[in-house]
Amino acid sequence: MHCEKCGTELIPKFLEYEGMIPFCTKCNEYRFNMFNSAVSVLVFNPEKTKILLIKQYHTDFYRLVAGYVNKGESLEECLYREMGEEIGRIPNHVEFNKSKYFDKSNTLISNFAVTLTSEEIFPNYEVDSYEWIEIDKALEAIREKPFTRDLLMSYLNKKK
Ligand SMILES: [Zn+2]
Numbered sequence: 001m002h003c004e005k006c007g008t009e010l011i012p013k014f015l016e017y018e019g020m021i022p023f024c025t026k027c028n029e030y031r032f033n034m035f036n037s038a039v040s041v042l043v044f045n046p047e048k049t050k051i052l053l054i055k056q057y058h059t060d061f062y063r064l065v066a067g068y069v070n071k072g073e074s075l076e077e078c079l080y081r082e083m084g085e086e087i088g089r090i091p092n093h094v095e096f097n098k099s100k101y102f103d104k105s106n107t108l109i110s111n112f113a114v115t116l117t118s119e120e121i122f123p124n125y126e127v128d129s130y131e132w133i134e135i136d137k138a139l140e141a142i143r144e145k146p147f148t149r150d151l152l153m154s155y156l157n158k159k160k
Helices: 075-087 135-141 146-159
Strands: 011-015 019-024 036-044 050-056 065-068 095-102 107-115 127-134
Touching: 036 075, 036 146, 050 075, 050 135, 065 075, 075 107, 075 127, 095 146, 107 146, 127 135, 135 146
Parallel strands: 036 107
Antiparallel strands: 011 019, 036 050, 036 065, 050 127, 095 107
């Protein structure tokens, strides 16, 4: 591992309360492991009987509304921005569901749940298609996406 600022090879150095942390001897600074941060959203209809799933980037599987957190942005700001961009709707209330690390893209994903006041959606060019799907059918529709399925299952189990 090398320093992201100067390229010097990092050495492990003890840091109180943290343990052995990669250290750059040239910058004289610790270099914590870097990862991406993203937000994904379980979007429910007013009756909470359906969930909004979208298709994007000409792929044939359903996804949640989601996006990477920009530098300087909070998770909530990212959620409002992504929902505004992708579906043209802003929720009145945001509920945290769970966070989970996705190793394929080295990303910590924070998942939230929101309920809209109507099923009206204004998708932008990033969204190929969207569908309000009954919750049972949604679980089936995302069966090949265990990561997404786990987020939805966890939320539903908490509500039981
Ligand atoms: Zn350095």
